[in-house]
Amino acid sequence: MVHVSATPVLALRGVSKRFGAVQALTDVELEVHAGEVVALVGDNGAGKSTLVKTIAGVHPIDEGVIEWDGKAVAVNKPHDAQNLGIATVYQDLALCDNIDVVGNLFLGRELKRRGVLDEVEMERRSRELLETLSIRIPSVRIPIASLSGGQRQVVAIARSMLGEPKLVILDEPTAALGVEQTAQVLDLVERLRERGHAVILISHNMADVKAVADKVAVLRLGRNNGVFEVKTTSQEEIISAITGATDNAVTRRAARSNAEAQK
Amino acid sequence: MSIEKTDKPHAAVDAPAAAGDASVAIDPRLLVREQGFAGYISEFKRKMRAGDLGATPVVIGLIVICAIFQSLNSAFLGAENLNNIFVAMVATGMMSVGIIFVLLLGEIDLSVGSVSGVSAAITAVMSVTHGVNEWVAVLAALAAGAVIGALHGFFFARIGAPAFAVTLAGLLFWNGFMLQILGSNGTINIDSDGVVGKLTTYYFSDVAAAYGLALVAVAAYFLTAFLGNRRREAAGIPSRPMSELVLRTALLAVAAFGVAIMFNQYKGLPLAVLLFAIVLVGSDFVLRRTSYGRKIFALGGSVEASRRAGINVTAVRVSVFAVAGLFAAVGGLFWASKIAAANQSAGSGDLLMNVIAAAVIGGTSLFGGRGRTWNALLGVLVITSIQYGLALQGIATPIQYMITGGVLLATVVIDSVTRKTQKSAGRA
Numbered sequence: 001m002v003h004v005s006a007t008p009v010l011a012l013r014g015v016s017k018r019f020g021a022v023q024a025l026t027d028v029e030l031e032v033h034a035g036e037v038v039a040l041v042g043d044n045g046a047g048k049s050t051l052v053k054t055i056a057g058v059h060p061i062d063e064g065v066i067e068w069d070g071k072a073v074a075v076n077k078p079h080d081a082q083n084l085g086i087a088t089v090y091q092d093l094a095l096c097d098n099i100d101v102v103g104n105l106f107l108g109r110e111l112k113r114r115g116v117l118d119e120v121e122m123e124r125r126s127r128e129l130l131e132t133l134s135i136r137i138p139s140v141r142i143p144i145a146s147l148s149g150g151q152r153q154v155v156a157i158a159r160s161m162l163g164e165p166k167l168v169i170l171d172e173p174t175a176a177l178g179v180e181q182t183a184q185v186l187d188l189v190e191r192l193r194e195r196g197h198a199v200i201l202i203s204h205n206m207a208d209v210k211a212v213a214d215k216v217a218v219l220r221l222g223r224n225n226g227v228f229e230v231k232t233t234s235q236e237e238i239i240s241a242i243t244g245a246t247d248n249a250v251t252r253r254a255a256r257s258n259a260e261a262q263k
Numbered sequence: 264m265s266i267e268k269t270d271k272p273h274a275a276v277d278a279p280a281a282a283g284d285a286s287v288a289i290d291p292r293l294l295v296r297e298q299g300f301a302g303y304i305s306e307f308k309r310k311m312r313a314g315d316l317g318a319t320p321v322v323i324g325l326i327v328i329c330a331i332f333q334s335l336n337s338a339f340l341g342a343e344n345l346n347n348i349f350v351a352m353v354a355t356g357m358m359s360v361g362i363i364f365v366l367l368l369g370e371i372d373l374s375v376g377s378v379s380g381v382s383a384a385i386t387a388v389m390s391v392t393h394g395v396n397e398w399v400a401v402l403a404a405l406a407a408g409a410v411i412g413a414l415h416g417f418f419f420a421r422i423g424a425p426a427f428a429v430t431l432a433g434l435l436f437w438n439g440f441m442l443q444i445l446g447s448n449g450t451i452n453i454d455s456d457g458v459v460g461k462l463t464t465y466y467f468s469d470v471a472a473a474y475g476l477a478l479v480a481v482a483a484y485f486l487t488a489f490l491g492n493r494r495r496e497a498a499g500i501p502s503r504p505m506s507e508l509v510l511r512t513a514l515l516a517v518a519a520f521g522v523a524i525m526f527n528q529y530k531g532l533p534l535a536v537l538l539f540a541i542v543l544v545g546s547d548f549v550l551r552r553t554s555y556g557r558k559i560f561a562l563g564g565s566v567e568a569s570r571r572a573g574i575n576v577t578a579v580r581v582s583v584f585a586v587a588g589l590f591a592a593v594g595g596l597f598w599a600s601k602i603a604a605a606n607q608s609a610g611s612g613d614l615l616m617n618v619i620a621a622a623v624i625g626g627t628s629l630f631g632g633r634g635r636t637w638n639a640l641l642g643v644l645v646i647t648s649i650q651y652g653l654a655l656q657g658i659a660t661p662i663q664y665m666i667t668g669g670v671l672l673a674t675v676v677i678d679s680v681t682r683k684t685q686k687s688a689g690r691a
Contacts, residue, residue, distance in 0.1 A: 094568040115553070123500050
């Protein structure tokens with residue numbers, strides 16, 4: 001943890017979300033500070049994606065409060081979230097295979113000079129951005145189709161950085177990546193933290209979570225199931241929080257006898 | 264222009280991180296482009312090996328076609344025949360430009376043939392039968408083409424019906440519509456000295472016109488490339504070596520002045536060719552240099568990515584079909600000009616197939632996101648050359664169809680094979 005501010009960049013207070021008869025989120029609390037990586041973990045259907053989408057403005061919340069820099073805000077549209085400074089990188093990458101790296105980075109917000117695309121300025125800024133993030137790709141002028149999965153993921157993350165967001169949400173950035181590619185993405189996550197961005201990282205991979213996250217927020221069946229400091233928590237504890245194994249009598253008994261044995 | 268500039272070191276290493284920090288070793292996996300002209304050749308070889316053929320197959324094909332027909336009949340490369348090929352290709356070529364816009368989205372428009380017929384019929388009925396000013400009639404026909412295209416686009420983009428089915432319905436409907444407005448006599452002759460008539464019959468007989476156009480084209484190309492390069496150098500990003508720029512300009516100059524000499528040996532620069540050149544340059548500019556063009560490519564690559572990037576998918580789709588309709592109408596006018604009439608067979612027969620074949624032979628992908636409007640020029644040159652070459656030999660239409668079909672198949676096979684190579688080279 002580099003430098004953590006007192007007021008969280010983003011705080012969710014008692015957020016609930018229903019889809020018809022399904023209660024997707026119930027009284028969820030979450031705090032993210034600047035320069036902090038919070039991993040959001042949970043089993044399939046725990047509500048991770050729904051939670052992220054409420055923050056990103058895709059699904060407006062039903063109850064509760066979203067606080068941004070300590071002030072309550074309304075996030076009803078993806079546009080609202082973007083205006084606040086929230087960038088979301090979804091699992092399916094949302095890049096165009098046939099367009100080059102520069103074109104993808106600036107897709108939908110092309111720089112223009114006298115009404116014409118300013119390729120020179122876009123390329124210069126792309127290089128600058130990739131350089132500050134220490135991203136290595138073969139060339140900024142080759143189509144995305146030529147890049148490996150890891151390179152595509154870093155380009156997608158870099159794309160989210162163009163708007164200088166305060167909070168970056170990464171939805172399973174290392175799923176389907178190889179060992180080295182995963183390392184590249186995790187390096188990039190650390191660099192985001194060093195630059196003072198708040199990061200929410202959704203992951204199924206405990207090794208990744210242990211490697212880069214400062215805190216782990218566990219969701220289970222749409223509710224909070226604990227927030228852990230990564231440094232002081234074992235992988236087993238997190239997993240049992242995810243699977244709900246902490247809730248049964250056997251684990252409680254095991255935990256009790258363990259504690260007594262240690263005294 | 265100084266050739267010595269080639270020896271100056273350029274920022275040819277195309278790696279962002281390595282460019283700024285000399286102490287960092289260059290990752291061996293990065294593409295490092297050698298400096299100067301050798302770099303250009305090695306880059307070209309690498310692209311060929313990776314299956315990134317671009318326009319190479321079609322250019323080779325065109326040379327082969329010319330060689331074969333020239334050996335069969337020495338009149339083929341004569342000024343008159345070449346001139347006729349250039350003028351005749353414009354109708355199909357204009358429509359092909361429109362279809363390339365649609366193909367870039369990864370969609371298809373089967374109605375362009377019928378829409379071109381409607382455009383010719385509207386112009387003829389308004390100006391000849393009802394005596395409306397011919398300019399007004401032409402504008403009405405073009406507007407009708409764009410509106411018809413937008414209507415197809417609406418059913419596709421807004422209602423969600425497949426473009427194939429919508430435009431197939433359009434093919435039938437607009438053909439019937441054309442027959443209806445042409446009325447019982449079926450053929451309306453057009454004044455060959457009128458606006459539409461002159462489209463394919465007017466020549467700038469002054470030799471300065473063709474040479475002037477060639478000169479302007481070469482100079483404009485060199486200047487834009489040179490100034491672009493200077494800006495890139497000033498911004499500290501890789502630029503093309505001067506030698507490459509000079510070589511490209513020289514190649515263009517040879518082609519442009521060669522064609523200009525050919526035109527001047529016959530009747531001078533044809534108006535139709537001038538208009539086609541303007542359309543090609545303009546549409547290429549729109550596709551590659553404006554954010555509208557970027558949106559079309561983005562939609563051809565990934566609709567979901569485009570939507571998330573804030574692109575109004577429906578609006579772009581509707582507008583692209585309107586563009587296809589507009590160019591179909593333009594093509595219809597050139598077609599009517601060529602036969603000096605609007606008749607019942609306008610826009611039928613092999614026209615639609617030739618329009619799509621020209622785009623694909625020229626190198627436009629049927630799967631969207633890949634292609635340039637220059638493909639229309641190359642493709643339509645191939646198709647029209649085959650038609651005129653065979654006509655010179657007195658070979659009948661059935662053989663023409665079979666040969667054109669064969670060329671189209673060959674193109675698609677090359678496209679599919681290179682796509683496989685591209686996949687294995689990680690560039691698909």
